[in-house]
Amino acid sequence: MATGAIRIGLNAKRARTAWLFLAPSLLVLFAVALWPLGRTFLFSFTDAFLTEPDIYAYIGLENYFTLFEDPLWWQSVRNTLYFTVVSVSIETALGLAIALLLNAHMSGRGFMRAVILIPWSIPVVVSARMWQWMLHDQFGILNHVLKLMGVIDHGIAWTANPDLVMPVIIAVDVWITTPFMVLLILAGLQMLPKSIYEAASIDGVSEWRQFTALTLPLLAPSIAVAVLFRLLDALRMFDLSFVLSSNSDDTKTVSIYAREVLVNFQDMGVGSAASAAIFLMIAVVTAIYVTVFRLNRKLLGV
Amino acid sequence: MVRSATGRRLHRIAIYGLFAVVALYTLFPFYWMIASSLKSGQAIFDVTFLPDLKFNNYEAILSDGVFLRSLLNSLVVAASVVALSLGLAIAAAYALGRIDFRGRSPIMFLFLAVSMFPQIALLSGLFEMIRWLGLYNTLGSLIFAYMIFTLPFNIWVLTTFMRSLPRQIEEAAIMDGCSPLRIVRCIFLPMMGPALISTGLLAFIASWNEFLFALTFILTDENRTVPVAIALISGSSRYEFPYGAIMAASTIVTVPLIVMALLFQKYIVSGLTAGAVKG
Amino acid sequence: MSGIDLINVVKRFGALTVIDGVDLAIAEGEFVVFVGPSGCGKSTLLRMIAGLEEISDGELRIAGSRMNETPPAKRNIAMVFQSYALYPHMNVERNLGFALETARLPAAEIRERVTKAAKFLKIDHLLDRRPAQLSGGQQQRVAIGRALVRQQKLFLFDEPLSNLDADLRMEMRVEIARIHREVKATTVYVTHDQMEAMTLADRIVVLKDGRIAQVGTPMELYERPANRFVAGFIGSPRMNFLPGMLVREGEESVLSLAGGRHRLSAHDYAGDVSLGIRPEDLILGGGEATLEAEVLLVEPLGGESLVHLNVGDGRSIVAKAQGRPEIRPGATTVVGWNHARAHLFDKDERALNPRGA
Ligand SMILES: Nc1ncnc2c1ncn2[C@@H]1O[C@H](COP(=O)(O)OP(=O)(O)OP(=O)(O)O)[C@@H](O)[C@H]1O
Ligand SMILES: [Mg+2]
Numbered sequence: 001m002a003t004g005a006i007r008i009g010l011n012a013k014r015a016r017t018a019w020l021f022l023a024p025s026l027l028v029l030f031a032v033a034l035w036p037l038g039r040t041f042l043f044s045f046t047d048a049f050l051t052e053p054d055i056y057a058y059i060g061l062e063n064y065f066t067l068f069e070d071p072l073w074w075q076s077v078r079n080t081l082y083f084t085v086v087s088v089s090i091e092t093a094l095g096l097a098i099a100l101l102l103n104a105h106m107s108g109r110g111f112m113r114a115v116i117l118i119p120w121s122i123p124v125v126v127s128a129r130m131w132q133w134m135l136h137d138q139f140g141i142l143n144h145v146l147k148l149m150g151v152i153d154h155g156i157a158w159t160a161n162p163d164l165v166m167p168v169i170i171a172v173d174v175w176i177t178t179p180f181m182v183l184l185i186l187a188g189l190q191m192l193p194k195s196i197y198e199a200a201s202i203d204g205v206s207e208w209r210q211f212t213a214l215t216l217p218l219l220a221p222s223i224a225v226a227v228l229f230r231l232l233d234a235l236r237m238f239d240l241s242f243v244l245s246s247n248s249d250d251t252k253t254v255s256i257y258a259r260e261v262l263v264n265f266q267d268m269g270v271g272s273a274a275s276a277a278i279f280l281m282i283a284v285v286t287a288i289y290v291t292v293f294r295l296n297r298k299l300l301g302v
Numbered sequence: 303m304v305r306s307a308t309g310r311r312l313h314r315i316a317i318y319g320l321f322a323v324v325a326l327y328t329l330f331p332f333y334w335m336i337a338s339s340l341k342s343g344q345a346i347f348d349v350t351f352l353p354d355l356k357f358n359n360y361e362a363i364l365s366d367g368v369f370l371r372s373l374l375n376s377l378v379v380a381a382s383v384v385a386l387s388l389g390l391a392i393a394a395a396y397a398l399g400r401i402d403f404r405g406r407s408p409i410m411f412l413f414l415a416v417s418m419f420p421q422i423a424l425l426s427g428l429f430e431m432i433r434w435l436g437l438y439n440t441l442g443s444l445i446f447a448y449m450i451f452t453l454p455f456n457i458w459v460l461t462t463f464m465r466s467l468p469r470q471i472e473e474a475a476i477m478d479g480c481s482p483l484r485i486v487r488c489i490f491l492p493m494m495g496p497a498l499i500s501t502g503l504l505a506f507i508a509s510w511n512e513f514l515f516a517l518t519f520i521l522t523d524e525n526r527t528v529p530v531a532i533a534l535i536s537g538s539s540r541y542e543f544p545y546g547a548i549m550a551a552s553t554i555v556t557v558p559l560i561v562m563a564l565l566f567q568k569y570i571v572s573g574l575t576a577g578a579v580k581g
Numbered sequence: 582m583s584g585i586d587l588i589n590v591v592k593r594f595g596a597l598t599v600i601d602g603v604d605l606a607i608a609e610g611e612f613v614v615f616v617g618p619s620g621c622g623k624s625t626l627l628r629m630i631a632g633l634e635e636i637s638d639g640e641l642r643i644a645g646s647r648m649n650e651t652p653p654a655k656r657n658i659a660m661v662f663q664s665y666a667l668y669p670h671m672n673v674e675r676n677l678g679f680a681l682e683t684a685r686l687p688a689a690e691i692r693e694r695v696t697k698a699a700k701f702l703k704i705d706h707l708l709d710r711r712p713a714q715l716s717g718g719q720q721q722r723v724a725i726g727r728a729l730v731r732q733q734k735l736f737l738f739d740e741p742l743s744n745l746d747a748d749l750r751m752e753m754r755v756e757i758a759r760i761h762r763e764v765k766a767t768t769v770y771v772t773h774d775q776m777e778a779m780t781l782a783d784r785i786v787v788l789k790d791g792r793i794a795q796v797g798t799p800m801e802l803y804e805r806p807a808n809r810f811v812a813g814f815i816g817s818p819r820m821n822f823l824p825g826m827l828v829r830e831g832e833e834s835v836l837s838l839a840g841g842r843h844r845l846s847a848h849d850y851a852g853d854v855s856l857g858i859r860p861e862d863l864i865l866g867g868g869e870a871t872l873e874a875e876v877l878l879v880e881p882l883g884g885e886s887l888v889h890l891n892v893g894d895g896r897s898i899v900a901k902a903q904g905r906p907e908i909r910p911g912a913t914t915v916v917g918w919n920h921a922r923a924h925l926f927d928k929d930e931r932a933l934n935p936r937g938a
Binding site for chain 2: 011014015017018019020021022024025026028029031032033034035036037038039040042043050053098101104108110112113114115116117118119121122123124125126127128129130131133134136139141175179180183184187232235236238239242243254255258259262263268271272275276278279282286
């Protein structure tokens with residue numbers, strides 16, 4: 001019988017199948033993520049222009065010097081961090097509250113879950129437009145209601161006032177993404193074992209103590225994961241600022257800054273430097289977050 | 303904790319009260335969007351809470367070929383992304399979920415890392431790549447670019463799911479003479495309904511809503527997707543801003559998503575949480 | 582020509598050796614049963630024959646040719662799994678025909694073979710149902726049918742009946758015996774159940790820690806276990822063991838037990854031994870050799886009874902008696918055996934035979 005000269009084991013054959021099945025995905029991800037990321041870093045050391053990306057010369061760290069000397073870059077970094085910290089904090093607190101509310105065993109819970117899913121599932125652009133219209137200085141419903149209630153007598157220019165525009169953007173972001181928090185925390189809540197609550201109730205532990213001593217620590221991993229996701233999302237925020245207050249420096253995020261340099265000014269070098277800086281910033285934040293989270297876990301022994 | 307009957311009733315009323323507040327907070331903007339879209343011409347500038355049920359804005363926006371075109375574009379892009387990313391992810395998930403080979407863990411980690419890449423960090427390199435592929439200003443550029451956030455996510459979720467399928471079923475198929483491709487197609491695929499619906503819906507929503515790439519890689523109106531189209535609607539002056547039309551367009555874009563969210567709530571939530579648990 | 586030869590076969594998972602050099606020749610048409618304690622490697626060995634596990638070392642031959650690198654589908658083997666592993670989304674008919682469909686047989690032939698197998702297994706009225714709509718026994722029949730339709734020369738079963746209740750197990754056991762009689766395929770069958778092993782097997786392979794402890798017909802294993810492990814493993818209730826000492830005295834050997842000395846024909850071996858006697862070979866009140874015993878408990882099983890006895894030193898043994906013996910717990914009695922039915926094992930647990938035997 002034909003036993004080939006080269007004997008390939010069954011496991012090796014299966015491994016070959018695995019690589020074969022992975023190849024298309026790996027190829028796509030290489031082309032769409034790894035290669036572009038590498039090129040972005042490479043371009044950040046060149047004087048390339050978007051119109052003719054093939055013609056460039058290496059100029060060392062010059063783009064980074066240009067970038068770091070631009071006060072607008074630092075302002076957009078500050079804006080991004082401020083936006084991220086404030087909005088993620090509010091969303092976490094609010095998300096936890098609503099998740100606890102929805103965890104109550106009441107009829108109508110399924111409906112509520114579907115309702116809160118909606119703001120998250122629609123395009124951010126649409127949400128931005130919707131709120132822009134509600135916050136319109138002359139014809140917006142918000143100013144109208146405030147006037148009716150006698151709180152103000154002139155319409156407030158919510159998105160044009162430099163002091164108000166960031167809080168407004170945060171408020172809209174809270175409206176958009178709190179549902180995401182709620183759903184993840186709710187899923188965590190529903191995985192908690194019922195029996196420990198029964199035991200605690202029998203032992204006469206108050207509900208508030210049950211919440212702080214049982215629910216919160218058990219929920220911490222779910223919350224931590226949800227917060228990480230939101231953090232990554234908030235740090236790269238683009239659409240909301242772009243639509244609600246496109247030209248305001250007060251809400252310019254790093255993503256907007258980088259795209260502006262890259263696309264509007266066609267400066268591929270500095271734009272790529274900004275992109276690379278953002279990548280590193282997010283990588284560092286993620287690494288710190290994951291490390292702290294792991295350490296905490298170890299310390300708490302969970 | 304034992305509550306008296308009145309105490310319990312108060313508690314229930316309080317919870318339903320809070321439900322109502324959350325629902326109002328969540329839904330009122332939609333109501334206002336729809337109500338505004340149904341007011342014609344100048345009526346939109348009078349604040350009245352009841353809509354007029356005038357469809358002028360819809361007629362205007364739908365007779366505008368560009369908007370219809372962008373709707374179609376969005377649909378094409380989202381559907382293609384779903385099909386392509388699921389197709390690729392199913393194959394990859396079989397390899398990662400069912401086959402024990404060296405390099406599996408590093409690859410899983412690679413996919414996880416890629417799913418955390420900020421899109422902006424890829425913009426200039428991706429720009430070059432898309433030009434090189436000849437996809438600039440085509441829907442293809444978006445279908446290609448959207449693989450960044452759909453593919454790793456789908457691979458993760460589907461790998462977890464594949465791993466949970468019983469091993470002996472696959473072995474029975476192997477003994478029955480099935481090739482790996484046939485195992486995936488005829489045995490696993492039909493068993494993966496819920497996971498495919500979850501990942502498919504999330505990929506659809508993400509592609510339908512994406513803005514940064516759609517804004518950057520598409521140059522001309524006839525190739526735009528809906529979010530960009532809506533973001534770029536503008537009037538001849540600040541005081542002629544066509545809010546009626548914008549609200550009508552927004553409503554049209556939102557309705558399919560709301561229907562999906564309501565119908566498939568369970569799948570979307572399970573997909574989201576499956577994606578989160580991976581971390 | 583579809584015998585199986587295992588030649589010094591080894592399976593390693595990393596540093597762990599799970600099958601440690603197995604040599605076995607299975608003749609065409611033979612029904613071989615693998616038994617052994619949990620984790621001893623029965624399934625692993627079977628899966629190596631099937632091609633579901635790679636062979637780390639040694640050679641597997643089917644019909645004389647090396648199969649180590651041959652993919653499972655090309656080994657002409659049909660396999661039945663413990664969990665049935667039916668395709669949940671296909672009805673019974675498609676489950677049965679799926680392998681033939683995969684092999685691109687003409688639809689008419691598929692239908693013919695499926696109908697025939699379904700009739701043979703008495704599941705022809707279930708063809709439209711999904712697996713979830715079947716009872717455990719029916720699912721098992723479908724699983725067997727799926728193997729049957731392929732008309733292979735080689736059948737592998739991995740504990741196919743262990744998920745069934747006792748009645749069904751018996752029924753399916755008879756069914757499997759019938760199938761083997763009619764189909765005459767070479768069969769390798771893994772089980773935990775002695776009854777299955779004893780009734781179905783032409784030969785039984787007892788495995789221990791990845792090695793073959795003994796191979797033989799059911800009666801050989803029962804009558805002449807090669808070591809203490811096999812002796813204890815085959816037979817139910819299990820064999821009684823008593824420690825003793827064997828010494829040579831002239832042309833005879835003498836076995837000293839806690840309760841007495843017994844003269845035996847000459848053995849070459851002298852030293853510590855254990856004496857093994859099956860409960861059914863113990864005789865209450867008689868025998869060529871006897872011990873004093875205190876009755877601990879009598880368990881009537883209907884036609885026969887199990888009598889638990891204390892034979893000094895706090896050692897208890899079990900005797901099987903016909904009917905319901907007239908003894909009460911607490912009573913003292915005499916228990917004995919005939920030398921021909923006793924087994925001796927040396928301190929390495931190997932069976933001892935008298936010189937010349
Ligand atoms: N993929 C694997 N990786 C590592 N060890 C394994 C693997 N498969 C089996 N083993 C080990 O090999 C040994 C034999 O396993 P096997 O399943 O063959 O036992 P078995 O005799 O069939 O047991 P059971 O009667 O419980 O089915 C066990 O100790 C098991 O833990
Ligand atoms: Mg087993």
